[in-house]
Amino acid sequence: MQNPSGxxxxxxxxxxxxxxxxxxxxxxxxxxxLEIGTGWGDAGPxxxxxxxxxxxxxxxxxxxVLIESVIEQRxxxxxxxxxxxxxxxxxxxxxxxxxxxxxxxxxxxxxLGLYLFGVMTIQGKYRIGKALAVCLSTIVTFYxxxxxxxxxxxxxxxxxxxxxxx
Amino acid sequence: xxxxxxxxxxxxxxxxxxxxxxxxxGVLLGILVGVLPGLGAPxxxxxxIPLTFTMDPISAIILLTSMYWGALFGGSTTSILFNIxxxxxxxxxxxxxxxxxxxxxxxxxxxxxxxSAGVGALFGVTVITVLSGWVTQFALKFSSxxxxxxxxxxxxxxxxxxxSSPFKAVVSMMLGFAFAAVGMDGMAGNMRLTFGxxxxxxxxxxxxxxxxxxxxxxxxxxxxxxLRFDGIHARIKIRDVWQAILSLPRYWVTLLRxxxxxCWMGITPGGPTAxxxxxxxxxxxxxxxxxxxxxxxxxxxxxPETADHAAGTCxxxxxxxxxxxxxATAAVMMGGxxxxxLTPGPMLFIERPDFVWSTIASMYMGNVMAVVLVLAxxxxxxxxxxxxxxxxxxxxxxxxxxxxxxxxxxxxxLWLALVFGIAGYLLKKLDYPIAPMVLAMVLGDKTEDAFRxxxxxxxxxxxIFWTNSTLVATIxxxxxxxxxxxxxxxxxxxxxxxxxAAPAAR
Numbered sequence: 001m002q003n004p005s006g007x008x009x010x011x012x013x014x015x016x017x018x019x020x021x022x023x024x025x026x027x028x029x030x031x032x033x034l035e036i037g038t039g040w041g042d043a044g045p046x047x048x049x050x051x052x053x054x055x056x057x058x059x060x061x062x063x064x065v066l067i068e069s070v071i072e073q074r075x076x077x078x079x080x081x082x083x084x085x086x087x088x089x090x091x092x093x094x095x096x097x098x099x100x101x102x103x104x105x106x107x108x109x110x111x112l113g114l115y116l117f118g119v120m121t122i123q124g125k126y127r128i129g130k131a132l133a134v135c136l137s138t139i140v141t142f143y144x145x146x147x148x149x150x151x152x153x154x155x156x157x158x159x160x161x162x163x164x165x166x
Numbered sequence: 167x168x169x170x171x172x173x174x175x176x177x178x179x180x181x182x183x184x185x186x187x188x189x190x191x192g193v194l195l196g197i198l199v200g201v202l203p204g205l206g207a208p209x210x211x212x213x214x215i216p217l218t219f220t221m222d223p224i225s226a227i228i229l230l231t232s233m234y235w236g237a238l239f240g241g242s243t244t245s246i247l248f249n250i251x252x253x254x255x256x257x258x259x260x261x262x263x264x265x266x267x268x269x270x271x272x273x274x275x276x277x278x279x280x281x282s283a284g285v286g287a288l289f290g291v292t293v294i295t296v297l298s299g300w301v302t303q304f305a306l307k308f309s310s311x312x313x314x315x316x317x318x319x320x321x322x323x324x325x326x327x328x329x330s331s332p333f334k335a336v337v338s339m340m341l342g343f344a345f346a347a348v349g350m351d352g353m354a355g356n357m358r359l360t361f362g363x364x365x366x367x368x369x370x371x372x373x374x375x376x377x378x379x380x381x382x383x384x385x386x387x388x389x390x391x392x393l394r395f396d397g398i399h400a401r402i403k404i405r406d407v408w409q410a411i412l413s414l415p416r417y418w419v420t421l422l423r424x425x426x427x428x429c430w431m432g433i434t435p436g437g438p439t440a441x442x443x444x445x446x447x448x449x450x451x452x453x454x455x456x457x458x459x460x461x462x463x464x465x466x467x468x469x470p471e472t473a474d475h476a477a478g479t480c481x482x483x484x485x486x487x488x489x490x491x492x493x494a495t496a497a498v499m500m501g502g503x504x505x506x507x508l509t510p511g512p513m514l515f516i517e518r519p520d521f522v523w524s525t526i527a528s529m530y531m532g533n534v535m536a537v538v539l540v541l542a543x544x545x546x547x548x549x550x551x552x553x554x555x556x557x558x559x560x561x562x563x564x565x566x567x568x569x570x571x572x573x574x575x576x577x578x579x580l581w582l583a584l585v586f587g588i589a590g591y592l593l594k595k596l597d598y599p600i601a602p603m604v605l606a607m608v609l610g611d612k613t614e615d616a617f618r619x620x621x622x623x624x625x626x627x628x629x630i631f632w633t634n635s636t637l638v639a640t641i642x643x644x645x646x647x648x649x650x651x652x653x654x655x656x657x658x659x660x661x662x663x664x665x666x667a668a669p670a671a672r
Contacts, residue, residue: 022337029347046354068331089386093386124554152216155575
């Protein structure tokens, strides 16, 4: 079905990358534990005792995963991501990233409105009026559900401050 | 019969309009969450927990458990109508459910699924009712070494019994423990693994991890596949419903077998997903005509559904009685219990019998209500899936992130949810099991405390895990056996092959 040129990533590449990241994370945990002491203190095992061995076992196990996946690779080659799949992932992921980054500056309400509006008009090819109606009604609904009904305030930005909504 | 009396007390507490309303709301939200791609039961329950902070624990647990039942039912609906399992545990339902729907028997398939799920769930709750007193008696003998042994057994069974590479299970689980360790050390009172980031002092919430791993990660996976809903229009005909209900007793052997498999897998941490696959496999093996399976055999719907729900309900028992959840969703609920200020474990039965028994009572009622509600609302929820994804997709994303923010109102949690999302996507694609990580995040501190307390008792000797009592020795040995099961299994296989090869060589 898929032509070889359509392959973006081989599975083994990703396997190795993830195993390496895990191993590094394990090493960082070991380092962090060593800082606070991994031995036996006045009140039994010190804070770093348990995490140190956790970190150590992450390093060992991810090395085993690494070896395992290299051996597996010799037996059969698997594709992790085709070009088409990569494209689909990015068109979903990038707007989501924009939403989170936007929420840091503009607050959740404004950011979610922009996000929804953008995806609906650009990817969903909706007319601007319809998209605007959906966005505004979503914001209002969320506002009443969270702020009024459940009384859990969401992250707000400069616009809410301007409108004096807290 | 003491359990029975307690159960009646539970019914009396639950029997109020307010609790019924909460139950209905929970079930409906659960169905919604189960139907929508990317939002599963663990994730849905995580999203609801921040909203329960102001509720009393009984109402809160009713809301969460009802949502769980709803999500299980919702997952089966999409499996049958759209060939898209809304939940991992309803994958096996697609094998025969979707073909049945294609043949125009959607109503029968749905009714059979819901009814057998209901039977499985009620069977599960009955098992809980009968066993809980006994398990608590057993658990009251526990002290730190025993608790550590039980936790170890839980984790080892994930490594030894999992379908993927045991090393991957170890990596995933240990990362979970590491995340749980971040922040304040409960025993010594100092900070650890925060690396100078002040926002990490409060630790990494397992709820954020669940929302990222199960919610965002699942959505990314769904997107990659290119989402297409080739739904079958369902119109529920009352006559077909009755016919399907009347045909149910014919499958009593399958029902009983699947319910037993489900209960076993639910109490031991096999979980609903493993239970449904196992039960489907068994139903196929014992069937008189095997050809029908995969082409719309009703027993192929009954078996996984019964086991799925029996396991789902039974997973609550070890959570309440031992503080060891049997599934990812139960792990999240247990986290909720701890947030409400309750300590899961045997003492809960003694200190808060009202809570425990009204939870169990609500499970009977919630499941009955869920069967009725799901049958009544199938067309509505099927219609939701026909809303274009460019609207529903961003909505799901927004709800996930709002849920992550609400847990403690921290900006960092939004980024963490995103990172966990990417991690969830990668890990799932590479067949790393996710459930052990969540379980480790919830149980991490308790496991560590149990271990450190045991070490203090024994002045640093690991021998305490064998000498403290015969109970702890048995559990520890069992745990190590499970841990090395993949190794033992392969050695046995090699030996057998060698024995088989020897005469052939001659």
